[in-house]
Amino acid sequence: MPETDRPRTDRPLVISAPAPRTLDLIFTPDALERLHRRYRVIEADPENIAGLGSAVLSEARYIVGQPPLSADTLERMPRLRAVLNVESNLIDNMPYDVVFRRGIHVLTTGQVFAEPVAEMGLAMALNLARGIVDADVDFREGRERWGGEGNKSARLLSGSEIGIIGFGDLGKALNRVLSGFRAKIRVHDPWLPASVLLDAGVEPASLETVLAESDFLFVVAAVTSDNEGFLGAKAFAAMRPGAAFILLSRAGVVDFDALIAAVESGHIRAASDVFPEEPLPLGHPVRRLPGFLRSAHRAGALDIAFKRMGEMVLEDMELMDRSLPPMRCKRAERETVARMRSKPVTVN
Amino acid sequence: MPETDRPRTDRPLVISAPAPRTLDLIFTPDALERLHRRYRVIEADPENIAGLGSAVLSEARYIVGQPPLSADTLERMPRLRAVLNVESNLIDNMPYDVVFRRGIHVLTTGQVFAEPVAEMGLAMALNLARGIVDADVDFREGRERWGGEGNKSARLLSGSEIGIIGFGDLGKALNRVLSGFRAKIRVHDPWLPASVLLDAGVEPASLETVLAESDFLFVVAAVTSDNEGFLGAKAFAAMRPGAAFILLSRAGVVDFDALIAAVESGHIRAASDVFPEEPLPLGHPVRRLPGFLRSAHRAGALDIAFKRMGEMVLEDMELMDRSLPPMRCKRAERETVARMRSKPVTVN
Amino acid sequence: MPETDRPRTDRPLVISAPAPRTLDLIFTPDALERLHRRYRVIEADPENIAGLGSAVLSEARYIVGQPPLSADTLERMPRLRAVLNVESNLIDNMPYDVVFRRGIHVLTTGQVFAEPVAEMGLAMALNLARGIVDADVDFREGRERWGGEGNKSARLLSGSEIGIIGFGDLGKALNRVLSGFRAKIRVHDPWLPASVLLDAGVEPASLETVLAESDFLFVVAAVTSDNEGFLGAKAFAAMRPGAAFILLSRAGVVDFDALIAAVESGHIRAASDVFPEEPLPLGHPVRRLPGFLRSAHRAGALDIAFKRMGEMVLEDMELMDRSLPPMRCKRAERETVARMRSKPVTVN
Amino acid sequence: MPETDRPRTDRPLVISAPAPRTLDLIFTPDALERLHRRYRVIEADPENIAGLGSAVLSEARYIVGQPPLSADTLERMPRLRAVLNVESNLIDNMPYDVVFRRGIHVLTTGQVFAEPVAEMGLAMALNLARGIVDADVDFREGRERWGGEGNKSARLLSGSEIGIIGFGDLGKALNRVLSGFRAKIRVHDPWLPASVLLDAGVEPASLETVLAESDFLFVVAAVTSDNEGFLGAKAFAAMRPGAAFILLSRAGVVDFDALIAAVESGHIRAASDVFPEEPLPLGHPVRRLPGFLRSAHRAGALDIAFKRMGEMVLEDMELMDRSLPPMRCKRAERETVARMRSKPVTVN
Incomplete structure (x- = not known):
């Protein structure tokens, strides 16, 4: 497309209000240049789009x-085609009924975190299976056990039974990184029909089944009005x-105290990237809980993931510029947008 | 095969000398029963087979x-079809020229370790990529960093360039557990022709290339008379x-002091399952080296792996009973048996 | 869901107007029973929904x-949640702007044909590569050539370069059945961003590239207002x-006379499942054209595919009954619905 | 290896007796040049190696x-390391006991045919499933049936149950080209232990099971003294x-008259690449048998396959030159060499 090679005076207008992200976080220098070459970018105060x-x-x-938008402000924006939410959690801060009626796309970019979180999830599973952190700490302290002596409770992921709760982008990414392990993978996702799961090569299952029949259980479901704290004692x-x-999505789906108790009793092992409060109070019991692997909400927040957000934004804007539907970002759904309860992040 | 269901008086004779393993270690109770039902098993002192x-x-x-066997003793064993080495490292303690001339198979079962070691290798790679051990230790101590702050040097395995040195059973198992990562995988193995590697979906490469072009480098080559200490400063x-x-095979292929220096300087990160001395002296510098992940020769020694040895032994003996070649264990090769230098283990 | 096990008096109402399909074609007896148990089904004359x-x-x-619907009729249907088009080509016979504004889903089930068409496409490619039809006809006639003599122009799919034009359900299904061939697969789809194709493991490419660099070229693009006859001399x-x-979607994307000329000249070989007129006149030159493999629009129309339509319909209605978005069928897009030009079928 | 770039006076000596192949058939011009640069090649009359x-x-x-070799002649060849059989069927024309005792490798290159034959086998399966040949012939004659009308007995490979008898190179290649079809694949191979099949991702099965539970059954077993004509009425x-x-290996494993009767009765459909006599008499009933797809021993004999033979030969000779074992060609086995009964080909 040669016309994109030079700035154009009639460039489409983009309002930039990416907080808590910044354009520099989500665009590489090259991508930022492409953004400016193709679009007239107006930096805005997210709290005052109307102004x-x-x-x-x-x-x-x-x-x-994802700035707050009133019905009035939307009314004044007759050419708006899409709100590209680069935070990725949906806040109820605009009249979504109006937005959907007008066919304005509400797009999220959280998909960029799927791959890094899936890798962290697999790492957590392997760490729990082999006791890697404690073994390294013991080795530092000179009390390591050699060979089979150190493997009394070790197990393999290969050939195991694995459960995944939630099969959005992250569930799919997990399924992918697990593809070399010949594991039996069952998925519970009440928002997806069985045949979609079968097509993905996994076995659809009830919540009861994935709880009772898994050697490794990954929780990647978003918090909704339906499932807050649904995983308890x-x-x-x-x-x-x-x-x-292994908890990878949001602490809100779990009764955290019950989780701690289950690990403390020795019944299960656990790992989590998310916590009821972030940062977590210094005296919180999970900090020194044996059998628990901790990650301070670091699973997704890699620079490469943020930079992919900018790529996705550019790719979908280019499609919409050609009057095509966006195919890269995820679209908020009219039916479910109001059910979403994940707290947006405040740090990147 | 109904005739195997009851003990037979004419059962073939098996000499059992599995040290340092034991029959109980390598056979499940069921498998052990099958062994005894099918064969007359004579327990022997490995140091005195002649007796x-x-x-x-x-x-x-x-x-x-793998007991020592003299030419004389072999001479007295005209019906010997196979030596099933359940330790898996080959010792030069029998006249291999005679053995091969007579068509006696020398079989090793080290393949059982490929899957557990590959999983540990992947875990090590992900741990180094995401700094999981130090992050958990920091979290315990209350000095964790949240979100992107904790990810300054984090990287993905997905889409990375990966090198593997050695493409035996373990290299192949690694390639398998890496199959969901869309990585570019290059393999250096001077004992395999390029087309075999291409058929396995990896790129054949020189040692120089895998060293220079890998984000993650796995060393799974056995020690031979050709490659002792070949990876140095x-x-x-x-x-x-x-x-x-990531070192998974034998410490002997590496100049360990040079490895420590390379990690200490911050140039690379490393993980190892094997060490120049095992157990390692308490004061050894690698014990507290930052950027180094330690595993005390635990990568392969899982109970499930030992039990698979017994299965392999039974499967191949059954083929050989039918005058078919063994297809499960690995056969020692006339050309290379004398080049092998791995020290056998003394503990399981 | 125990409540679905017995007929309910408050069952949601479904208007049935599946022509040219019939309920018996698209539902198995079991599925039809589930449909009636869950829903009150009113058979309607497609030409008179208003009545x-x-x-x-x-x-x-x-x-x-997919019956014609006027704005007035739609106005009288305040609870309508979805039009489930079981033919699969979209006709411009309802006010789509109203439909989309109201959030009524327009769903198509053509996805059921992807797998059968992909298998036929692969079969066509292998047939062209190996000259299977002519070889069998020759064998019947006693003029077969044996061994390498019969393979002068034979080629492999394995390791070849393959192009796919269009990457909807059918393109994805083709990519899947090609997954065992280690081929280099390039895809041209102007409606999809490059990163989506890369994630699917294929290489995004321009039309020029897939034309010039393919040993096998599959055309699975739908006819739109933009691409009628875009593949010509x-x-x-x-x-x-x-x-x-290999032409698998619609004859309308191709200049068929030019295709015939290209095959006649010996420059390329071709196969097609679709033709400018169906049925094709008896004297049409493509009927006896050497180097051309003919299929009378049979690639998709398998009974098993029709029956899957009914399953999809039931699965998505069940999600929508729970106020969830449909996740099984394909949704018509506001931006592109008017561009679609495929003629609906008149026979199943 | 710079030393290979120029002819050497001390080049190792190769006796060339590749009949019925020729060096020009199995080596590309480049490979032939490499052969001559590295080796001193002596063309020999296969019937008079002694001379x-x-x-x-x-x-x-x-x-x-694979020329006939007497014990005397072998005695006169003290430096012989390998017989590289480029025909690929083993003839009993040398004292194999002597050969094996001396550790001379007997190598076959039939693996080059695995990929082309697997592709042909898949093509045959798809052709039988969809009636492609008859549909094309009907179309030529103007009696084609359109859409679902032409698909009364059509079926999918995807999701079907598939049996494979024999899991050598060809069985493995079949398994690979079938990998995108989500089929359940069972394998019967009495020469392989169950765990090897499980590792390959297929289900080990008895002959009875693969016969009774397959929608598609591929026969790729070689003829041995044990299995001649084992597939009958x-x-x-x-x-x-x-x-x-689908018969892809040798006609000898099948009672061909019984096969014809089974197809004639309408009970099964069949395809074959091999026949009891080749060429087949003109009046043979299989020539016009409906429900039977014929290929005149063309499945493997592609030029690209022959050229790969030369590559394999060069790759393994290079390993053996370095006193390493050959890893590319298949080695004849001491136990089974005498059981092989496949007739060598007389035409390429």
Whole structure:
């Protein structure tokens, strides 16, 4: 497309309000240059989009970010095609009924975290299976056990039974990194029909089944109004002795105290990237809980993931510029947008 | 095969000398029962096979273990079909020229370790890539860093460039567990032709290339008379800054002091399952070396692996009973048996 | 869900107008029973939905079929959640702007044909590569050539370069059945961003590249207002000598006379499942054209595919009954619905 | 290896007797140049190797071909390391006991045919499943049936149950090209232990099971003294009605008259690349048998396959030159060499 090679005076207008991200976080220098070459980018105060003035609002084609928008402000933006939410959790801060009625796409970019989180999830599973952290700490201290002596409770991921709760982008990425392990993978996702899971090569299963029949259980479901705290004492008790519970999405789906109790009792092992409070108070019991592997919400936040957000934004804006539907980002759904309860992040 | 369901008086004779393993270690109770139902098993002192007497020697079809055998003793064993080495490292303690001339198979079962070691290798790579051990230790101590702050040097395995040195059973198992990562995998193995590697979906490469072009480098080559200490200061200097070096086979292929220096300087990160001395002296510098992940020769020694040895032994003996070649264990090769230098283990 | 086990008096209302399909074609007996147990199904004349009366219209939740709908009729259907088009080509016979504004889903089930068509496409490629039809006909006639003599122009799919134009459900299914061939697969799809193709493991490419660099070229793009007849004499001339051109979607994307000329000249070989007129006139030159493999629009129309339509319909209606978005069928897109030009089928 | 770039006076000696192949058939011009640069190649009359004279015999390191060798002649060849059989069927024309005792490798290159034959086998399966040949012939004649009308007996390979008898190179290649079809694949191979099949991702099965439970049954077993004609009327009767029987190895494993009867009765469909006599008499009933797809021993004999033979030969000779074992060609086994009964080909 030769016309993209030079700045154009009639470039479509983009309102930039990506907080808590920044354009520099989500675009590589090259991508940022492409953004500016193709679009007129207006930096905006997310708390005052209305104040941008009608010359800007009436021309705006895209919003990068997720600023609060009133019905009035939307009314003043007749050319708006998409809100590109680069935070990735949806806040209920705009009249979504109006947005959907007008066919304005609400797009999220959280998919960029799927691959890094899946790798961390696999790492956690392997760490729990082989006791890697404690073995290294013991080795530092001179009390390591050699060979089979150190492997009394070690187990393989290959050939094991694995459960995944939630089969969005992250569940799919997990399934992919698990593909070399010849494991039996069962998935519970009440928002997906069985045949979609079968097509992905996994076995659809009830919550009861994935709890009771997994050696490794990955939780990647988003918090919704339906599932807050749905994994509690009863769920953990239903798990196999020695099974590994790996929490990768949001602490809100779990009764954290019950999880701690289940690990403390020795019934299961666990790893988590998310916690009820972040940062976590210094005296929190999970900090020194044996059988628990901790990650301070680091699973997804890799620079390469943020940079992919910018790529996704550019790719979908280019499709929409050609009056095609966006195919890269995930679209918020009219039916479920109001059910989402994940707290947006405040740090990147 | 109904005839195997009851003990037979004419059962083939097996000499059992599996030290340092034991039959109980390598056979499940079920497998052990099958062994005894099918074969007459004579427990022997490995140091005195000759003393078994001619009635036993003249009938022996298989030896399970790797006891020293003299030419004379072999001469007295006209029906010997195979020596099934369940330790897996080959010792030069029998006249291999005679053995091969007679078509006696020398079989090793080290293949059982490939899957557990590959999983540990992948875990090590992910741990080095994401700094999981130090992050957990920091979290315990209350000095964890949250989100992207803790990921300054984090990287993905997905889409990376990976090198593997050695493409025996372990290299192949590694390639398998890496199959979901869309990585570019290069293999250096001077004992295999390029087309075999291409058929396995990896790129054949020189040692120089895998050293210089890998983000993660796995060393799974056995020690031979050709490659002792072949990875030294020059090799480490040729690696990419920040690359991960993961040693899974034998310490003998590496100049360990040079490896420590390369990690200490911050040039590379490393993990190892094997060490120049095992157990390692308490004061050894690698014990507290930052950027180094330690495993006390635990990567392969899982109970499930030992039990698979017994299965392999039974499967191949059953083929050989039918005058078919063994297809499960690995056969020692006339050309290379004398080049092998791995020290056998003394503990399981 | 125990409540589904017995007929309910408050069952949601479904208007059935599946012509040219029938309910018996698309539902197995079991599925039909589930449909009736869960829903009140009103059979309707597709040409007179308006005549159903307000009692029906005001209650209707789903339409199975694609009958013409006026704005007035839609107005009388306040509870309509989805039009489930079981033919799969979209006709411009309803006010789509109203439909989309109201959030009524327009769903197509053509995905069921992807797998059968992909298998036929692969079969065509292998047939062209190995000359299977002519070889069998020759064998019947006693003029077969044995061994290498019969393989002068034979080639392998394994390791070849393959192009796919269009990467919807069918393109993805083709990519899947090709996964065992270690081929280099390039895809041209102007409606998809490059990164989506890269994630699927294929190489994004321009139309020029897939034409010029393919040994086998599969055309699975739907006809749109943009691409009618876009593959003509120039395109065929750009192809590699001896390459195979396999047409699986709609004849409308191809200049068929130019295709015939290109095959007649010996420059390329071709196979097609679709033709400019169906049925094709008896004297049409393609009927006896050497180097051309013919299939009378049979690639997709398998009974098993039709029956899967009914499953998809049931699965998505069940999600929508729970106020969740449909995840099984394909949704018509506001931006592209008007561009679609495929003629609906008149026979199943 | 710079030393290979120029002819050497001390090049190892190769005796060339590749009939019925020729060096030009199995080597590309480049490979032939490499052969001559690295080796001193002596063209020999296969029927008179003894006549080459002691200067040649005493120096010969390799024989390319499978000429008759007497014990005396072998005695005169003290440096012989390998007989590289480029025909690929083993003839009992040398004292194999002597050969094996001396550790001379007997290598076959039939593996080059695995990929082309597997592709042909898959093509045959798809052809039988979809009736492609008859549909094309009908189309030529103007009696084609359109859409579902033409698909009454059509079926999918995807999701089907598939049996493979024999899991050598060809069985493995078949398994690979079938990998995108989500089929359940069972394998019967009495020469392989169950765990080897499980590791390959297929299900080990008895002959009875693969006969009774397959929608598609591929026969790729070599003829041995144990299995001549083992698939007869009883086996075909045990197959599922409408199942497809695909014969790819040797006609000798099948009772061909019984196969014809089973197809004639309509019970099964079949395809074959091999026949009891080749060429087949003109009046043979299989020539016009409906439900039977014929290929005149063309499945493997592609030029690209022959050229790969030369590559394999060069790769393994290079390993053996370095005193390493050959890793590319297949080695004849002491236990089974005498059981092989495949007739060598007389045409390429």
